[in-house]
Amino acid sequence: MRRGLSNLGAATLRQIEELGRMIRFGGRIVMAAGRPPFRWRSFMAAVYDSGLLSVALICAAGLTVGFVLGLQLYNTLVRFGAEDSLGTAVGLSLIRELGPVLTGLLVTGRAGSAITAEIGAMRTGQQLDGLRMMAIDPIHFVVMPRAMAVFFVLPLLSALFVALGIFGAYLMGVEVLGLDGGTYLASLEAAVEFDTDVLQSLVKSVVFGVLLALIATWRGYSCEPHSAGVSRATTSTVVTASIAILLADYLLTALWSL
Numbered sequence: 001m002r003r004g005l006s007n008l009g010a011a012t013l014r015q016i017e018e019l020g021r022m023i024r025f026g027g028r029i030v031m032a033a034g035r036p037p038f039r040w041r042s043f044m045a046a047v048y049d050s051g052l053l054s055v056a057l058i059c060a061a062g063l064t065v066g067f068v069l070g071l072q073l074y075n076t077l078v079r080f081g082a083e084d085s086l087g088t089a090v091g092l093s094l095i096r097e098l099g100p101v102l103t104g105l106l107v108t109g110r111a112g113s114a115i116t117a118e119i120g121a122m123r124t125g126q127q128l129d130g131l132r133m134m135a136i137d138p139i140h141f142v143v144m145p146r147a148m149a150v151f152f153v154l155p156l157l158s159a160l161f162v163a164l165g166i167f168g169a170y171l172m173g174v175e176v177l178g179l180d181g182g183t184y185l186a187s188l189e190a191a192v193e194f195d196t197d198v199l200q201s202l203v204k205s206v207v208f209g210v211l212l213a214l215i216a217t218w219r220g221y222s223c224e225p226h227s228a229g230v231s232r233a234t235t236s237t238v239v240t241a242s243i244a245i246l247l248a249d250y251l252l253t254a255l256w257s258l
Helices: 004-033 042-052 052-080 083-124 127-133 138-175 179-193 192-223 227-256
Strands: none
Touching: 004 138, 004 192, 042 052, 042 083, 042 138, 052 083, 052 138, 083 127, 083 138, 083 179, 083 192, 083 227, 127 138, 138 179, 138 192, 192 227
């Protein structure tokens, strides 16, 4: 019993130390972002890799989720004679919750894992050590542009996901199930408010972007310098960032409702 408690305490201390190192690493990224010159070329390349290459995935997922929401919510609302509220239900579900959360999870799986693997490969190939030998800060040269790119593109991808989800539900509800299009759009417009809905979605997507950028870059930067270490770091990025996004979503939703 005593040994089990001792092991649990040691593991907890290691996790706290890891969290502290990650937070300090995030502070170094912020300081690097404010130190000239800004790596515009690396930043734009990272925006292309993390953002533009994720657009097809986000579009497909947004439309599919919209189709499913439109079908399921219509079949549920029609039982209560409230099918005219389909636009309200779809809009609030996507804008408040599903849009930022699903976008964060999708970008984690596609871009977050790629960033970790890329930085981890640089660490394994001693490229980061080579930059230090040339008096170049690897955080400023390698990490900061990728972290800033994820932070920049996630709110945009979330907005795209929400728009396509609403459009997909419109196609399902209006074109397939026969709901009046004006009724759908009117209920959507009447229910969605900027202060309580759109702003909440924006804040969530920004927070998720910060979490994903920090976790993905930290796992790659601190991974063990061999192929197995890169593999474990990539897996850890997907798992840790996904859990962090879900926990942050709960906390933000609870705080917003106070």
